[in-house]
Amino acid sequence: MIAFLKRLFRLLRLCASGREGRIGLAYLAAVLALGFVGIWVQVRLIAWSAAFYNAVQQVNGPEMARQVGVFLLLVGASASLYLAGRYIQKLLEITWRKRLTEIALDRWLTGRAYWRLRAGNGSGVEIDNPDQRVADDCRLFVEKATQEGVDFIHAVASLVSYLAVLWGLSTFPLAFEIAGLAVEIPRYMVWAAFLYVALASALTHWLGAPLKMLNFQQQKREADFRFALAHLREQAEAVALHGGEQAERRGLDRRFAAVASNWRALMRRDLILGCFTRPYMQTVLRVPLFLALPGFIAGKITFGGLMQVASAFSSVVTTLSWFVFSYRDLAELAATASRLDHFLDATDPANAPPSGVAVRPSATGALAVRGLRLNDPHGAPIAAIPDFTLAAGGCLWIRGRSGLGKSTLLKAVAGLWPHGEGVIERPGGAVAVLPQRPYAPLGGRREAALYPHGDGSDDEARAARVLAGLGSGSRPAAGGDAASTAQLGLSGGEMQRLALRRLKESRPDWAFLDEPTSALDEAAEREELSALRAALPDATFVIVAHRRPEGLGEVAELRLDPAADDDMRGRRRLG
Numbered sequence: 001m002i003a004f005l006k007r008l009f010r011l012l013r014l015c016a017s018g019r020e021g022r023i024g025l026a027y028l029a030a031v032l033a034l035g036f037v038g039i040w041v042q043v044r045l046i047a048w049s050a051a052f053y054n055a056v057q058q059v060n061g062p063e064m065a066r067q068v069g070v071f072l073l074l075v076g077a078s079a080s081l082y083l084a085g086r087y088i089q090k091l092l093e094i095t096w097r098k099r100l101t102e103i104a105l106d107r108w109l110t111g112r113a114y115w116r117l118r119a120g121n122g123s124g125v126e127i128d129n130p131d132q133r134v135a136d137d138c139r140l141f142v143e144k145a146t147q148e149g150v151d152f153i154h155a156v157a158s159l160v161s162y163l164a165v166l167w168g169l170s171t172f173p174l175a176f177e178i179a180g181l182a183v184e185i186p187r188y189m190v191w192a193a194f195l196y197v198a199l200a201s202a203l204t205h206w207l208g209a210p211l212k213m214l215n216f217q218q219q220k221r222e223a224d225f226r227f228a229l230a231h232l233r234e235q236a237e238a239v240a241l242h243g244g245e246q247a248e249r250r251g252l253d254r255r256f257a258a259v260a261s262n263w264r265a266l267m268r269r270d271l272i273l274g275c276f277t278r279p280y281m282q283t284v285l286r287v288p289l290f291l292a293l294p295g296f297i298a299g300k301i302t303f304g305g306l307m308q309v310a311s312a313f314s315s316v317v318t319t320l321s322w323f324v325f326s327y328r329d330l331a332e333l334a335a336t337a338s339r340l341d342h343f344l345d346a347t348d349p350a351n352a353p354p355s356g357v358a359v360r361p362s363a364t365g366a367l368a369v370r371g372l373r374l375n376d377p378h379g380a381p382i383a384a385i386p387d388f389t390l391a392a393g394g395c396l397w398i399r400g401r402s403g404l405g406k407s408t409l410l411k412a413v414a415g416l417w418p419h420g421e422g423v424i425e426r427p428g429g430a431v432a433v434l435p436q437r438p439y440a441p442l443g444g445r446r447e448a449a450l451y452p453h454g455d456g457s458d459d460e461a462r463a464a465r466v467l468a469g470l471g472s473g474s475r476p477a478a479g480g481d482a483a484s485t486a487q488l489g490l491s492g493g494e495m496q497r498l499a500l501r502r503l504k505e506s507r508p509d510w511a512f513l514d515e516p517t518s519a520l521d522e523a524a525e526r527e528e529l530s531a532l533r534a535a536l537p538d539a540t541f542v543i544v545a546h547r548r549p550e551g552l553g554e555v556a557e558l559r560l561d562p563a564a565d566d567d568m569r570g571r572r573r574l575g
Contacts, residue, residue, distance in 0.1 A: 355418030
């Protein structure tokens with residue numbers, strides 16, 4: 001419980017931070033104020049019960065008609081206050097959800113946590129379905145936390161008001177004998193309410209305790225299934241070419257079976273809990289009447305007084321039963337808060353694992369690598385990189401057979417690979433890194449051509465230059481957000497040409513290219529690289545490739561040898 005409350009208050013502080021968070025606090029204050037006025041209306045309805053039923057007992061027609069009018073006014077006021085409160089609470093929810101989503105996205109993107117927390121990168125912490133944490137968990141947390149928080153505060157305020165009414169009405173004692181001993185319990189209606197709810201709350205918690213973990217697992221398995229469907233959609237062409245429909249179906253069936261299995265466990269636990277909570281909810285309005293009957297039979301209260309005491313007792317018990325009625329939502333809130341807090345904690349840069357590879361600014365303006373050994377995330381050696389220095393304006397070709405750590409070396413230079421030891425002195429200026437797979441952002445061809453920039457006045461001209469001659473022209477892809485190589489209408493080679501052209505438009509000082517022309521023939525490679533060098537005559541290129549790159553001018557060579565060790569290292573100056 002303490003851990004849950006710590007997570008809850010930590011996340012609520014984040015929601016309430018910043019300008020929008022403070023606007024949310026104003027909405028919260030308005031919701032609470034409307035609720036307090038609503039409580040006053042409910043207290044007036046309790047008083048109305050006595051006046052109306054006394055008029056019924058006296059068969060006083062005019063008074064009954066007047067009380068019906070009072071009732072309609074009170075109900076109208078109560079409904080208006082409720083609807084206004086719900087509307088403002090929705091404004092609160094979207095305001096705080098926006099704030100929490102902004103914080104989650106900032107944490108995920110800052111320090112490249114989105115990369116660091118991927119499976120296989122050896123961060124020590126892996127986050128399953130981070131997209132669900134940002135999209136669903138932020139929404140669920142704000143919805144449940146605001147709803148249950150507002151209900152709890154109103155319940156406390158209501159309890160004070162209703163208890164005061166019940167205390168004033170419960171002036172008659174409960175008198176009985178046990179084994180000849182006379183027992184009298186003053187104001188027994190008050191004590192009965194607390195005892196009744198305490199027993200119900202304890203039983204509810206005992207029956208519903210497994211719901212938190214079941215909800216946690218359900219959220220995870222639902223996200224796994226959605227991710228598998230999205231992955232199939234994104235990789236539709238590859239699956240179709242492989243004829244992998246049956247394999248994909250088996251994987252989807254397996255994930256959905258996990259969803260259904262946990263859902264059945266949730267159903268069983270929900271049924272067990274419902275066997276108590278449902279009868280409890282249906283009897284909570286009748287039990288007060290039964291408990292107050294001794295006072296009515298003894299002539300201590302009138303019929304109107306009986307109904308008023310029953311109404312006050314019912315209000316107290318209903319308020320005290322907030323925990324019972326909200327248990328399912330609280331279990332879901334606890335599961336969501338746990339997942340979201342774990343995500344935010346893992347994305348905190350302070351919790352990133354220490355790097356054994358020191359990446360420092362270069363004092364000489366050159367790229368220098370000294371004593372660099374690259375390991376896998378488990379500490380096993382990948383490659384020992386020969387020491388070298390690359391002056392600005394040159395071109396370095398890194399070669400070697402597959403699996404020797406060429407791509408990992410580029411990741412280390414980019415600051416993405418912390419596993420190993422040694423020093424990398426990286427120059428200043430604009431740096432661009434092209435991965436093996438050309439990336440297409442969500443959107444159409446225009447967005448793909450301008451990525452990762454695209455807020456300038458010359459965007460249209462730049463996009464036209466990048467897209468010229470690719471696929472079926474510079475016509476943007478039809479459709480909405482999705483953008484894959486197939487949906488852009490570009491082949492793998494055309495995507496590589498697009499990536500090289502947008503690199504030319506971004507004009508970096510240093511460019512690190514990982515097999516950027518592997519899908520191009522030699523003539524197309526020479527054409528694109530020559531155009532790149534012509535556009536960026538002063539840029540420095542570090543290129544990983546299985547064949548010597550043609551078109552970039554004079555090229556120095558760094559060969560990664562599986563037999564390389566400290567004794568075979570020689571310091572090299574390249575370029």
